[in-house]
Amino acid sequence: MHEPIRERLPELRRELHRYPEPGWCEFHTTARLVEEIERIGVDELAVGPDAYDPADRMAVPSDDRLEEWYDRARDRNVDPALLDKMAGGNTGVVAVLDRGDGPAVGLRVDIDGLFIKESEDREHLPAQEGFNSETGETMHACGHDAHMTWGLATLEAIKESDFDGRLVVFFQPAEEVSGGGHPMAESDYAADLDYLFAVHVGLDHPTGEVVAGIERPLAMCHLDVDIRGTSAHAGKAPEEGNNAIQALGTAIENVYGIPRHSAGMTRVNVGRVEGGTASNIVAEQVTAVAEARGETTALMEYVKSEVVHRFETASEMHGCRAEVDVVSESPRADSDPELAAVVEHVARDTDGVDSVVSLADFGASEDATFLMERVQEEGGLATYLVVGTDHPTSHHTPTFDVDERSLPIGVEVLTGAILAVEEGEP
Amino acid sequence: MHEPIRERLPELRRELHRYPEPGWCEFHTTARLVEEIERIGVDELAVGPDAYDPADRMAVPSDDRLEEWYDRARDRNVDPALLDKMAGGNTGVVAVLDRGDGPAVGLRVDIDGLFIKESEDREHLPAQEGFNSETGETMHACGHDAHMTWGLATLEAIKESDFDGRLVVFFQPAEEVSGGGHPMAESDYAADLDYLFAVHVGLDHPTGEVVAGIERPLAMCHLDVDIRGTSAHAGKAPEEGNNAIQALGTAIENVYGIPRHSAGMTRVNVGRVEGGTASNIVAEQVTAVAEARGETTALMEYVKSEVVHRFETASEMHGCRAEVDVVSESPRADSDPELAAVVEHVARDTDGVDSVVSLADFGASEDATFLMERVQEEGGLATYLVVGTDHPTSHHTPTFDVDERSLPIGVEVLTGAILAVEEGEP
């Protein structure tokens, strides 16, 4: 028989750390989660298309990528029936405890990794201790391995408590590409929740610090850019080309030059570029992925429309044509102070917590805001809390790591807050 | 028994057209050439490392690419022993007829294809007639399929003639990346040649026109660029990144802005870019391939040093570091008018030729100049001739095609010129 998760938090987190899968490709990860959830025992367990409408997904990758990771999961002996259900990238799972007339509480954690090659430096703990990413190209560089561990351990802890409401745990795919929040928020599982907790590790808060509620996450959108020009022989007839790489260069420079906005914080990035064929050919095509963020949805829209405009005019300048598609978007939603106060109260009494921040700015984006917005629109309360962790380098870098002392803290705070709202707080 | 090549020129050219392989990956192509050469029967036949010193090769691709095309060739049932000899990208073949005390004559043709996806438009003859590229990603978009056909057919014709000198036919790999001319020129096969003919199809000259000698090819170099920065979360901490994509954008714009030079024609191109990982990550690394050309070697050096300088300072501007490597280079070498005069004389008497140009500017680059330079340095004469062809669109475009009426013309002119120099011209 398995030990309770709380006794093997680091072990479970390390196992999940070893095999990070990108958004909508979390085939193996979902299967591992299902295994643990079944072991815990729940009233409902919905995988992929049973949990949400696949048509609501955003930022679904190419068939090639889906197939590649599907095959990898098969090679790792994932249960064929389960794999079949997820075919086409319908990953993720929702687990439900239905225990009585108490309130309906949601807990949302995310499960995807990033295309960052993990450091193999001996200073990097996962390398030193041998639980480094095994994929060679992806990494849990944002702590979703910790998030999943918290989701499972909290589910188990509530199962074992006398909680008498309804608990819905969303193990959401594709957060990094803002792709999974929307379908989860549109699903029936998100309906009529009285309370929603979303959680993140770290974010520059040290081990022992808890932020009870996050405000001002940046609204965000992801954009796919395709620039088409005309190829030509770069030596023989350069003037016959319409140079997609030159258009790209002009666009990059000007996209970063979008004016700051007096109404608040904005962000812009071109995160990947690829195109052209050989040094002696004027490039016919390039692609790029970009994003726009803003402190409000309106600010994000301002940046987005400028990104589109600048790619289009830069392309026109070089006789090319740009197509810019919005791949995914997430709105801004703020934590409800009343629910954050419950978290704050619980955290102050939690072992290992030595600092509690009531409300803090987020400074980045999150598609948990889709779920928060749904709950708030239907009259419920939502908060997005942070459990601090000493991380050696920034999120999204090859040497990011989680301080495992923060693992039990997260379980205590989440479990405590869920039990508190069931008991009538706030 | 096989028909003579002259009777199946279009058929052979179309077969070669169907399977274009990139530079140093011409495993299958070399094998097909060997097959035809053996059928013709020669005195020496040297494949890959038997023909040249592999260490002299330039612009050798990555092991991954070499392996991929090697595996493809194996899947197409290339003779394992032959394939083994070419392992690591030692492609190409030299065929020698050694027939008596006459002069030593070289003929150089090139054999590689380009990374251009061939058009499937019904207006495009290869698509219409079903001899389109089968690789899905590469194309004989510069006519090297015709060049190989000429090489084989001329070899066969000389074999059947009473030519009593030495004929060395160089089937050179990797011309498009300026990678194969140098090792061929350094080889023993290039020593002590009295005459060298190099040949190209088309180049905007129509079917029926022959250019007896090309002047002023552009000196050229290929450059590999690697820009390293620092990744960061684009929403959470953009200022912590050193943005390799922004450095690239700045470099692209400025590389094309290198001043024109009063001493003559120059060219510059950035032909491929790739880098970054995801829209929400400030890019840590990008790569690019670029080239510099000039009417003289000095002009090419001017452009090259400016390209390097601009990539370096653009990277410094964004806190990144650029490494720029010279992958390959080719010098300028001009046709000898005396030998061009022989070609002119022969061409005027050739069926189907209605216009002969004595000498013409080239306007592009060619690593045949390495061979020409070697021959000229050792006291021989060299010419680079063009056999015109009506081509619907420019070289290096997805709808380039060769007018097959030019195939027999090329064979006649080359054979006639080789026999003429053997008989004492010029």
Place this chain on the structure above:
Amino acid sequence: MHEPIRERLPELRRELHRYPEPGWCEFHTTARLVEEIERIGVDELAVGPDAYDPADRMAVPSDDRLEEWYDRARDRNVDPALLDKMAGGNTGVVAVLDRGDGPAVGLRVDIDGLFIKESEDREHLPAQEGFNSETGETMHACGHDAHMTWGLATLEAIKESDFDGRLVVFFQPAEEVSGGGHPMAESDYAADLDYLFAVHVGLDHPTGEVVAGIERPLAMCHLDVDIRGTSAHAGKAPEEGNNAIQALGTAIENVYGIPRHSAGMTRVNVGRVEGGTASNIVAEQVTAVAEARGETTALMEYVKSEVVHRFETASEMHGCRAEVDVVSESPRADSDPELAAVVEHVARDTDGVDSVVSLADFGASEDATFLMERVQEEGGLATYLVVGTDHPTSHHTPTFDVDERSLPIGVEVLTGAILAVEEGEP
């Protein structure tokens, strides 16, 4: 005998509006202020070098500009002795009432105009009513004409009251270039002030609204850029030039692309460029003026150092050399809530005020922060208040205008607040 200023507020403001002078060139403006102050009658009146140490001035313009506006003032019959005292750009005036043992109170208003050509559109009230700028090139497009009017009218009102402290009114030059705040703050007149009020009109607050205290003004610096290259004949030998205009273009694009910062708001601008001689000459030299701002002094320093770095590397890229000089800087200083509370209290009782905001973000920069910092460092309290005005277009545009209904409101609030602190508030 003159009417009291309060009865001719619009008339006085319109007269000042007609003749806007740029920073450190306010010769005529200072003379007009002196005239009014002398009419009011004060205990001390210090002009230019009597008010501050000229060596503390920042952003002093070229001798040519100083001379031009000096001559203009002479042509407008400014008193020669007064003009002589201001020679070299020592403009501005400080007026002091010394009335007893009460507290020492400072009031700071600014007096310079902008290089914006005022609109002559009939919709623009100053054009319609005929009090448009007469200079043909400068404009009071930020409301300093209203500020001066308030300064004079408040001085007069306090003079006529039973105020028994010390009132120091700073009529500060060169605010727009952040040049005059520093010398005023360093002067003896700024020493030992118990309270300081600084005031601005408008800033997107409507007529009838008062902001009692401004927070988070942006720290700022102004930069002068000089790029030196090498001229050459653009047709004959373009490669011999080191193109200062190309360096400038690269710098402009990249200066605007300085990454947003997670720690807060930043701003960057290149506001003026000039250089080169003729279309056929590669430009040898260009100059530019730029600025950097940040929500904190550290953020401003971040932007400033990046601006410098980008101008320098862009210049290096094109074989040029950039010199970037810091012309002036202003720190961040926030209003003291206790003193803002006094303003709020007074404003609530003021006729015409229908909305009072306790504290608001500023979103721009101000060199009044030098004076605020001095007062706060010496134990006094400072607030920067805003008196709203309906302005048709943004500050710093050719059709900016002040709603004159806000003129009496400003006088009431300032006078009331000065009397309130004298009476023991806060």
Place this chain on the structure above:
Amino acid sequence: MHEPIRERLPELRRELHRYPEPGWCEFHTTARLVEEIERIGVDELAVGPDAYDPADRMAVPSDDRLEEWYDRARDRNVDPALLDKMAGGNTGVVAVLDRGDGPAVGLRVDIDGLFIKESEDREHLPAQEGFNSETGETMHACGHDAHMTWGLATLEAIKESDFDGRLVVFFQPAEEVSGGGHPMAESDYAADLDYLFAVHVGLDHPTGEVVAGIERPLAMCHLDVDIRGTSAHAGKAPEEGNNAIQALGTAIENVYGIPRHSAGMTRVNVGRVEGGTASNIVAEQVTAVAEARGETTALMEYVKSEVVHRFETASEMHGCRAEVDVVSESPRADSDPELAAVVEHVARDTDGVDSVVSLADFGASEDATFLMERVQEEGGLATYLVVGTDHPTSHHTPTFDVDERSLPIGVEVLTGAILAVEEGEP
């Protein structure tokens, strides 16, 4: 009585060197030429509007500039009647000798200076010998002082010879801006010329070398660019601006990146930029001057249309509008080899000439091509010759200078060639 010009060539050239005037502002220069021509004595002397139709002028500067140089000339005591005739920028003079039935021969020299501040370095001969430019801002940095000296001395020499044809000497204004060639070519004085000589000093040919005829001058056009955006406060509301300086930066970078052309040499330059007002204002307007050149008129048109397109799309990108006006253009015209042969023949017999080049490429542009084209279209012959001079630095640089040993050579060659064609050559 005056000495003959030949005896005071250096003296006259140095006097002209001291007072360089920009295109269409050669008021004082024209007056000095008239004085010398009157002293020589000619049959016709036509100044400004008497010489050409003012409406045919191109690149006429602003009224402000015309007025400034007009006033300067008046201050230098130019004859008021003569000055009045030139009012509005109708400078330049044509002198005619009408002596019999011989052929009609034209000689064209140009008379304008450049906006380059002359070096005051002691190594610079004009500084050392005290005949530096006195204007403080302009310079004869292209040798037009030598050209005028040749024009006068040749006129005088032919006057004293037994030449019995018609000699028309064009002292043409505004060559540097391609403004004066067109009106001169359209005038009656250019009609029915049998021969035309145009002449230039230096151009990288050393003292003692003569180029008998220039080929392939670049066709050229000058462009005036005006970019209009929207101003805004750079700190308070940067997003409300449409930044003309950012549009300019993008345009500059991309204008220099116009692809090289396979059909021949091109040139492009942005030679002057100016705009914006202050560091804290988003720039509303900038102006620029640019030029496009090409080895053929078609190539110049290619570059010109790309320059226009890039300024327009860069402006559109930043919400601005660009207007690009063609200020002036000059065509390509080549020297006639027959007439160049006459020059060659004469030059070979000239003292001090040790090298004669029959025909050479020009590599730059010249609006003498308008006159050459007119003469050639009407059946005459034209040549553009170069008289070499050792010049320490390139034309159009602050330390350019003419080796005065080349002055008598120019007079001998021009006089000899004019007499030779009168005597029946070629």
